[in-house]
Amino acid sequence: MTGVGAGAVPGKLPDVGTTIFTVMSRRAAELGALNIGQGFPDYAIDPRLARALADAVAGGHNQYAPMEGSIALREAIAGKLRASHAIAVDPAHEITVTCGATEAIYSAIQAVVGPGDEAIVFDPAYDSYDPAIRLAGGRAVHVPLSPPRFRYDWDRVRAALTPRTRLVIVNTPLNPACTVLRAGDVAALAQLVRDRPITVLADEVYEHVIFDGRRHESVLAHEELRARSFVVFSFGKTLHATGWRIGYCVAPDALTRELRKVHQYNTFSIAAPLQAAIAHYLPRHPECWQGLAAFFEARRDRLLAALAGSGFGAPGAEGTYFQLLDYSAIAPAEDDLGFSRRLLEEGGIATIPLSPFYREPPALRYVRLCIAKEEATLDEAARRLRAFADRAAR
Numbered sequence: 001m002t003g004v005g006a007g008a009v010p011g012k013l014p015d016v017g018t019t020i021f022t023v024m025s026r027r028a029a030e031l032g033a034l035n036i037g038q039g040f041p042d043y044a045i046d047p048r049l050a051r052a053l054a055d056a057v058a059g060g061h062n063q064y065a066p067m068e069g070s071i072a073l074r075e076a077i078a079g080k081l082r083a084s085h086a087i088a089v090d091p092a093h094e095i096t097v098t099c100g101a102t103e104a105i106y107s108a109i110q111a112v113v114g115p116g117d118e119a120i121v122f123d124p125a126y127d128s129y130d131p132a133i134r135l136a137g138g139r140a141v142h143v144p145l146s147p148p149r150f151r152y153d154w155d156r157v158r159a160a161l162t163p164r165t166r167l168v169i170v171n172t173p174l175n176p177a178c179t180v181l182r183a184g185d186v187a188a189l190a191q192l193v194r195d196r197p198i199t200v201l202a203d204e205v206y207e208h209v210i211f212d213g214r215r216h217e218s219v220l221a222h223e224e225l226r227a228r229s230f231v232v233f234s235f236g237k238t239l240h241a242t243g244w245r246i247g248y249c250v251a252p253d254a255l256t257r258e259l260r261k262v263h264q265y266n267t268f269s270i271a272a273p274l275q276a277a278i279a280h281y282l283p284r285h286p287e288c289w290q291g292l293a294a295f296f297e298a299r300r301d302r303l304l305a306a307l308a309g310s311g312f313g314a315p316g317a318e319g320t321y322f323q324l325l326d327y328s329a330i331a332p333a334e335d336d337l338g339f340s341r342r343l344l345e346e347g348g349i350a351t352i353p354l355s356p357f358y359r360e361p362p363a364l365r366y367v368r369l370c371i372a373k374e375e376a377t378l379d380e381a382a383r384r385l386r387a388f389a390d391r392a393a394r
């Protein structure tokens with residue numbers, strides 16, 4: 001039969017298929033495997049937050065919220081930024097509430113990248129950056145961070161700049177490498193963009209998930225960078241509520257105005273009762289973000305202890321709610337797509353390979369695990385991983 005099949009439609013992202021997250025999660029469900037790959041908590045949100053949402057609906061917060069976000073929530077966000085990072089932000093002109101960090105990223109990119117423009121992306125990169133750049137008509141220039149340390153080579157970044165470079169995207173703490181920007185990196189970034197027409201997009205959704213006493217080096221804390229940056233955050237991460245889809249973007253007045261032009265024709269405004277619930281909950285429960293680092297660090301340490309001596313290497317995550325496992329001692333010649341497939345089919349555990357996060361993947365022997373899970377889930381994951389490694393060693 002002939003006709004207009006999907007292949008005949010002149011789509012704008014012809015090479016984009018189903019993401020690795022969907023592929024792994026779908027197969028995990030078919031096999032009844034333990035899914036510890038995709039990044040979402042498997043435990044309940046704070047019941048006080050759930051109650052605040054029910055109260056918001058019952059209290060009448062059910063019509064369109066203001067396009068830029070409810071002022072109550074934007075004031076609560078400004079209060080949190082002051083308390084957490086000692087950063088003063090104007091809630092009226094510098095904060096926009098978005099549909100998750102994903103929309104903030106998308107709208108920021110559409111606001112400043114145009115046809116023929118270039119945007120620097122560091123690989124391994126969160127998967128939404130590249131398609132958003134291409135939908136804006138731009139070109140993503142991928143600069144790889146090399147394993148095992150995934151550090152920035154700023155000379156290499158400088159060499160990647162051209163007169164068309166309009167945007168540099170950084171992510172700290174970095175999913176999926178689990179590393180963080182150091183103060184020296186922030187200074188190098190500032191020097192890189194100085195005197196150039198380049199905006200910075202900083203994805204800081206894991207701002208509070210940072211370990212071993214490290215400090216979150218927010219781009220907002222750097223005066224010079226802040227003046228030219230969109231900085232993106234997510235209540236999905238901070239409140240363990242990825243399904244609520246509430247994020248926000250902090251940017252100077254001029255950039256915020258450009259972002260809102262896109263946002264108002266993209267999502268227009270974000271679910272009113274969810275905003276009201278967070279606005280009520282956030283100032284009353286600062287422990288929700290104050291305790292995040294310790295909460296996830298304990299989970300990371302539990303997993304690392306359970307895997308000690310298993311054959312899997314586990315370079316301690318510096319931040320994010322993920323942990324990389326190095327399987328090079330178990331299957332040195334096997335690529336990460338093949339290994340994670342085998343881990344799923346033979347070991348009953350779904351993880352995420354690293355190579356889909358690269359434009360041109362180097363030889364990688366890592367899979368990513370999510371530690372935002374019940375302790376029992378992490379223990380079961382470790383048990384299955386150990387059993388798999390034992391069988392491989394026989």
Ligand SMILES: Cc1ncc(COP(=O)(O)O)c(C=O)c1O
Binds near residue numbers: 174
């Ligand atoms: C680095 C990074 N940025 C952005 C997002 C998207 O956040 P949200 O769920 O708030 O859209 C995620 C979610 O996994 C992420 O890991």
